[in-house]
Amino acid sequence: MSKNPTIADVAREAGVSTATVSRTLNDPDRVKEPTRVAVQDAVNKLGYTPHFGGRILASNRTNTVGAVIPTMENAVFAHGLQTLQASLADMGITLLVATSSYDREHEEHQIRTLLARGVDGLALIGAERSAEIYALLDRREVPYVLMWTGGKADGHFTVGFDNDAAARQVVDKVVAAGHTKIAMIAGTTEGNDRAAERVAGVRAALAERGLPAPTIVEVPYQIEEGERAAAAFLSAAERPTVLICGNDVLAAGALRAARTHGVNVPDQISIVGFDDIDLARVVEPPLTTVRVPHRRMGTSAAQHLVEWMRTGVKPASILYRTDFIERASLGRPPK
Amino acid sequence: MSKNPTIADVAREAGVSTATVSRTLNDPDRVKEPTRVAVQDAVNKLGYTPHFGGRILASNRTNTVGAVIPTMENAVFAHGLQTLQASLADMGITLLVATSSYDREHEEHQIRTLLARGVDGLALIGAERSAEIYALLDRREVPYVLMWTGGKADGHFTVGFDNDAAARQVVDKVVAAGHTKIAMIAGTTEGNDRAAERVAGVRAALAERGLPAPTIVEVPYQIEEGERAAAAFLSAAERPTVLICGNDVLAAGALRAARTHGVNVPDQISIVGFDDIDLARVVEPPLTTVRVPHRRMGTSAAQHLVEWMRTGVKPASILYRTDFIERASLGRPPK
DNA sequence: ATGATAAATGTAAGCGCTTACAAGAATTAA
DNA sequence: TTAATTCTTGTAAGCGCTTACATTTATCAT
Structure with missing residues (x-):
């Protein structure tokens, strides 16, 4: 028996x-x-x-929510996922996770898999995906929240911030510090609207000021990639005075490149990150960066998603503001 | 319709x-x-x-595996989870995740919840938990794998490494470098057998050499905690010449304390970490640490767990070896 | 007490799928 | 051609639970 x-x-x-x-x-x-x-x-x-x-x-209810994030290797997603999971658990809901490795098709596949598992709700990162997927979600009437994005994604329920505006703010501060020779080490924008918006924000802010268009390179979000890209800038004929990085991981790589090249930060070159993960305060010099409310996004996404699941009423999107955090890695340009 | x-x-x-x-x-x-x-x-x-x-x-099969990890905030678990998830996905299995915040009771609750959801298998961290839970798993005949632990957990299927032996190895190297005044900043050992084994390994290795018992403080695995603990050691009357840290996060905190105290690493004090997360190579100076095969643990746990689920035969445990990674944060003691 | 109303419990019909078994079709050997 | 064998497909019985509806029991006003 x-x-x-x-x-x-x-x-x-x-x-x-x-x-x-x-x-x-x-x-x-x-x-x-x-x-x-x-x-x-x-x-x-x-x-x-x-x-x-x-x-x-x-x-016909599973009390399960699915999340598809690009990767858990980036602390910022790991933390967001952690709070999402904890908040959901408090409400008696368990979390199914899947990762997309920043690949659109892979992400859609994961979404379909989660739907097939009967998740009652979905948490996704960013807004850029095929119309079919959104149509599918609509047809199935599955509540979903788009995180890390704000404003642009009309009609969807988003909990996030404005990447574009945050990037503009970075330019403001960098320009205010006296920089004019600006370069950007961006994350791959293909299939990543957050990265793309950050690039767009930097571009637009510079253009509006009549400053020359920045040199921008795109690389995957990895330390080594940031290091390599920064190394190229450092040994370029016309060295920029500041490197705006797509996130803190790339910035940490840039910092390392500066060290190996014997270039002092911030005296000879400034470096700015994005996300404000723990790493930013551990490196030397500490990174100037943009603080993103990843924990609050996690809790509030969980809360409102569940609200939608229970009441059937789509909640209003939430837009958090970001903070520019000044630390030692940004200084005035060398003259 | x-x-x-x-x-x-x-x-x-x-x-x-x-x-x-x-x-x-x-x-x-x-x-x-x-x-x-x-x-x-x-x-x-x-x-x-x-x-x-x-x-x-x-x-009567869900094709779902549940994992309970202490936290996703530590990169080492995030990475392990990531590979576990990816490997399982390859085999058509989705992963349910839950976190325990290093709390035994909370972990058991999560395990029960996952079981109620009908997971076909479980991945857990460490071996130390109540007999009831193991009895329950047995009774339900749910395959499970214990990760991050090795050797000691008899009867269970484990995929991990020997924390005790790795800690001894750290002592070997530290002693070989000439240190005798050794202190340890350990992670909280209550309900955490990995942390406890690392402490035990350090203690035992020193005792076997007839060296004085080290001063050991236990703190939660957080940068600030490591920083605070290290600060105390730095301003102590009898300052140790090396700080062995329970993991890289604590070591990074210790490094920061050294910097604020104007104490040079490794000239005035050496610092050793554990885990070899990305952080270890980013800080200045780079951390000497113990490399833990977290990715391989993830893949191989996934593979063998599924094997067990499909064949009903419990696989043999796997013990990986760890590598001591020498970087700049460990030097000879000041004289 | 009596009937009307409310509360507690029982009955039984699915929910959508897999799978043992039965039946029918196609293939092969003689 | 026929019987034996193998492949395909169909039939129908659950899997364990929730819930609309029916029934019984308790409560209350008269």
Whole structure:
């Protein structure tokens, strides 16, 4: 008798019907004290746990939310995911995770897989994906939240910030510090609207000021890539006075390149990051960067997504502001 | 007609029975070419996706694995989780994640929740948990793998390394460099057998050499905690010549403390970390540390866990070796 | 007490899928 | 051609649970 006990076993043991057992478990108030106790005893005695499959087949809810993030290797997503998971757990919901490796097709595949698993809701990063996917989500009436993005994604429920505006703010500060020879080490923009918006923000802000268009290179978000790209800039004929990096990881790589090239930061070149992960405060000099509210995005995405799941009403999008954090890696340009 | 199509709809559309549809989807070889095509067409036309609940109710398998890790905030777990997830995805399995925040009870609760969700397998960190939980896993016959631990956990399927031995190795090297005044900033050992083993390894190795017992402080695995603990050591009357840290995060904090105290690393004090996360190569000076095979643990745990799930045969445990990575943060003691 | 109303419990019909078994079609050997 | 064998496909019985509806029991006003 290795078979797990079913609700019928419990009902028999407690001398009640299966409906009463179900009610005792899901909505105890609707059951009288003595009955409830009898059922609880039977449950304990038999070591009964409800069968997940039976439950969702009958109720058509899984109490599961799926998340697709680019990668857990970037601390900023790991942290966001962590708070998302914790907040959901508080509401009795578990999180299915999948990663896309910044690949659009792969992401869509993951979304489909999660849908097939019957997730009640989805958390996604960014807004840029095929119309089919959005159509699918619509048709299935699956609540979803787009994180790390704001404003641009009309019609969707987003919880994020304005990457473009944040990038402009970076330019403001960099220009205010006296820089005119500006270069950018951006993350790959293909299939990554956040990276693209950061590039666009930098471009636009410089153009509006009538400053020369910056040299921009795009690389994958990895330390070594940042290091390599920065090395190229450092040994270029016309060395820029500041490197605006697409995120802190790239900035950390740039910092390393500066060190190996014997170039002092910020005296000879300034470096600015984005995200404000722990790393930013650990490197030497500490990174000037943009603080992104990743934890608040996690909690609030969880809360409102669940609200949508429970009420059926799509919540209003939330736009957080970002803060420019000045640390030692940004200084005045050398003259 | 917002209702999703069912297997019966597909069967009707394709002019076959539901059994044939099921077979086409799960085991295409058992169905003739033309029938298969007809079913596929019907599936596409109707946009059918199998209902998860129905499927698991009937087959009693969820193709889901659950993982409970302490936190995603530590890169080393985030990376391990990432590879675990990717490997499982390759095998058509999705990952449910939960975090324990290094809390035993919380972890057990998460395990129970995952079991209730019908996971087919579990990946857990460390071996130290209540007998009841192990009894429960046994009774349910749920395959599970214990990661980040090795040797000590008899009877369980583990994929990991020997924390104790790795810690001894650190002592070897530190002593070889000439240090005798050794202190340790350990992670909290309560409910964390990995941290405890690292402490035990350091203690034992020193005792065997007849060296004085080290001063050991325990703090949560956070940069600020490492910084604070290191600050205390730095301004102590009898300053140690080397700080052995429970992980790289604590070591990074210690490095920061040294900088603010104007203490040169490694000339005036040496610092050693553990885990070899990216951080270790980014800080200045780069950290001497112990490299832990987190990616290989992820892939191999996934592979063998699935093997166990599919064959019902518990695999043999796997013990990886760790490498001591010498970088600039470890030098000879000042005289 | 009596009937009317409310609360507690039971009955039973699915939810969508897989799969053992049965039946029919195609292939092969004689 | 026929019987034996192998492939394909269909039939239908659950899998364990929730929930609409029916029934019984308790509560209350009269």
